[in-house]
Amino acid sequence: MSEEILINVTPHETRVAVVENGMLQELQIERGSTRGVVGNIYKGKVQRIMPGMQAAFVDIGLERAAFLHAGDIADAWADGSGEANDREPGAPRSIFELLRDGQELLVQVVKDPIGTKGARVTTQISVPSRHLVLLTQTDAVVVSARIDQESERSRLRGQMLELLAQRPAVSPPRGYILRTNAEGQQAESLAEDIDYLDRALDSIRENARTAKVGMCVYEDLSLPLRAARDLMRQDVERVKVDSRESYERLQEFASRFMPALADKIEHYSGYRPIFDLYGVEDEISRALEKKVPLKSGGSLIIDQTEAMTTIDINTGSFLGQRNPEETVYRTNLEATHAIARQLRLRNLGGIIIIDFIDMVDPEHKRQVLRQLEKSLQRDHAKTTVYDFSPLGLVEMTRKRTTESLERQISEHCDHCGGRGMIKTVETVTHEIFREIVRQNRQFEAQKLLVIGAPKVMHHITEDESVAVAELEEFIGKSVRFQADDQYSQEQYDVVLL
Known part of the structure; x- marks a missing residue:
């Protein structure tokens, strides 16, 4: 490739x-x-603790306060008292045991501010390099799951343990993740990364000592x-x-x-x-469209909402050379490749619902699901795919740390209020007629002037001329209509003269 x-x-x-x-x-x-700001480390200050959510808002100097969940606090799962407590096994400590109002702490951004939500942060600081990620809350050495060859995993972990054993002990302990890029690397490269990360961590700690609340200590x-x-x-x-x-x-x-x-x-x-x-x-422009054509003649329809993203697969003009079940199966298989590409390209995250074309054969369903998982392997974001639901839908999640491509380069339409659709000319016409009646009942005027979009005004004066005559007779006043190019299809004004 x-x-x-x-x-x-x-x-x-x-x-x-x-x-x-x-x-x-x-x-x-x-x-x-x-x-x-993902990856940046800030000197923060606890603004407000929310026990019901087991979380806190932290001021880190950005426009909106950051969100810190109890599970993202370094010692959330440890019992520092050493005494018995009422916590259920596997449950994190209470947020009040971990934080207090006004407390200053070092936090790292794990998710950018998205929409109206502030950034999400953690106190579990990590620093990436080319081949490694340094962890500050553990001394574990782990290998990326994307390195699937067991012999290579063992070799890399052995090299790291040997390199760390040759270095002076440090406190607090440091752990490392061997990234996918570490595959095939020799000890010299890993040693260089360890040196780089040590220098970076020393710099972060030095900056943190003198930083004021809201300052970035590592970018x-x-x-x-x-x-x-x-x-x-x-x-x-x-x-x-x-x-x-x-x-x-x-x-x-x-x-x-x-x-x-x-x-x-x-x-x-x-x-x-x-x-x-x-x-x-050209590809960027196409990535903003809802419909994605498939080579077979089928298509994907992608709808992104605040709650989730839905993907619908259609056969379109693809009739196939065999029976209908085979046609559906081939279209769904082709769709898995397109879906994996569109998720990466559009940076779609969160909950994703895929409505494959209904298949009867259980083996076909299994093959489509396996092909989807295989197509997602090159995605850098973490994905989780679940089995077909009783309704024939596939649910999956994709980790999202930044806004989708559409949200980065687009904005809500002023004309339709972000709905993606506008009212028809006929609908606006009837709204205008109702507004004329309403204005006539509330205010005294000799006649009325309606200003609106040329398309709407043309429809009223040409296609609804009989209705206008009946309306004028009903209210006992004349109504004049004036087109203005500055008005969108849904905009209009009724002026009393």
Whole structure:
């Protein structure tokens, strides 16, 4: 599989596209005014404790207070008293045992502010590097579940334990996660990462000692460097960046942390914009549409709401060459690939409900479910897929840390109030007629003037002329209609003259 990473940099916006076999699979956007804060560490102060939710709001200097759940507090599951208590086995400690109003503490953002919700934070601080993630609340050494070869898992864990045994003991203890990028790495590379993380942690602790409430004591890397750290692997053919300054920073970063991959980074200086060259801009536009066509003639219909995302599969014009059950099965199989790609591309998270076309054969259902799970394996976000429900629906979850692509680059429609639909001309016409009657009863006037959208005014004067004459007779006054291009289809004013 051919994979490329494209980085488009402008003064106020940076975009990173992951392209596999010529198809856009993932898009990350960072704007100067709305840069994400996931991974940042802040000096916070407890604003308000909510015992009913077992959580607290923490001031970290952002527009909205951050949300801290009891389960995300470092010692939530430990009983510091050493005495018997009334907690059920497996239950976290009470929020009042863990926090107090006005308490200052160090927190890390695990989820960006989304919609009207503030950021979600944890006191379980972790710092990532190229191959490792440093954990501050444990001394465990674990290997990413995505490294599935048992011999490689054992080799990596053994190397880490050996490297740590050669170093002086530290207090408090430090643990490590070996990331997917660590696969195939030798001890020298892991040792460099340990040194880097030690320096980063020392810097965080030093900054925290002098920081005031609301100050950021550690900021994650900029988007281009994060992309290099998290996305560059041996199977990535090249990384193309259209900014000379960003290219030089990437080269410096790669030479320090991933020298074997540094030669994959290229500066793109072509006349044609890099995203146009690869067709990325067109793919972004299509990613905002509800309907996704399938090669077979079927389609996906994707609806994103506040509560969940629903995906409906239709056969469309695909009739197939065999029996109807086989046609349905083939369409559903094709849909699994498209669904996995659309989830990554649109960055859809939370609860996702998939309505596959009904299948009778249990083996077909099992194969479709297995293919969906397989298609999701390349997704960097954690996904969980559940079996078919009695209604034939597949429920799944996908971890969401930032806004979806649609919410990042779109906003609610002023004309329809964010509904995605507008009232018909006939509906608005009858609203206007009712408003005319209402105004006539409340106020004295010789005549009335209605101002509205040209399409609505044309419908009233041409198609509803008889109704207008009857209305004028009913209220005993004349009504004049005036079109104005500044009015949307649902907008109108009734003016008394």
